[in-house]
Amino acid sequence: MTKAIKLLSALPQKQRERLMELAREVSFPEDARIFEAGGTADRFWVIRSGDVHLYQQVTPTRRVKVAGLGAGDLLGWSWLFPPYQWDFGAExxxxxxxxxxxxxxxLALCVEDPLLGLSLVRTVAEVLAHRLEMTRGKLLEQYEVSRRSR
Known part of the structure; x- marks a missing residue:
């Protein structure tokens, strides 16, 4: 598996500096629900410290962890794509x-600075490709475990 793409370090310095002018420092306590699947995706985060789990609600009472994120990771990409709703929950x-x-x-900055927009979209695409690869690996592992237990 390839190494995770870290959004801020993957952007060229000039574009990273312009993007960081829009950054606001926030914090979440342990067990805080950051967003829920289906909610409006109007922001994103780059994790500075701590751990976040992405999960999928599979039944009203059961959810499954689909990914773990840590320092440097991008949290949230649904803001880039209609219908601008979260696909997963995050805690x-x-x-x-x-x-x-x-x-x-x-998005307004990306219109103003198309090079930043292109760099940002390419980097987010790399993040998504990496996460898809991780998910594929987890599915294969689960398949092998279930196959051996038959």
Whole structure:
């Protein structure tokens, strides 16, 4: 598996500096629900410290962890794509500090600076490709475990 793409370090310095002008420092206590699947995706975060779990609600009483995120990781990409709703839920697994970005402000900056927009979309695409690869690996592991237990 390839190494995780860290959004801020993957962007060219000039674009990273412009993006960081829009950053707001936030924190979430352990067990805080950061967002729920189906909610409005109007922001995203870059985790500075702590751990976040992404989960999928599979029944009204059961949810499954689909990914764990930590320092440097991008939290939230649904703000880039219609219908701008979260595909998963996210919960702080430990106290979390993060940079928060307002999606509309970032999108406006991308229109103003197309190079930043292209760099940002490419980097988010790399993050998504990496997460898809991780998910594929987990599914294969689960398949092998279930196959051996038959």
């Amino acid at each position: 702080a697994f430990s106290p979390v500090r993060a940079y928060e970005f307002d999606a509309s402000a970032v």
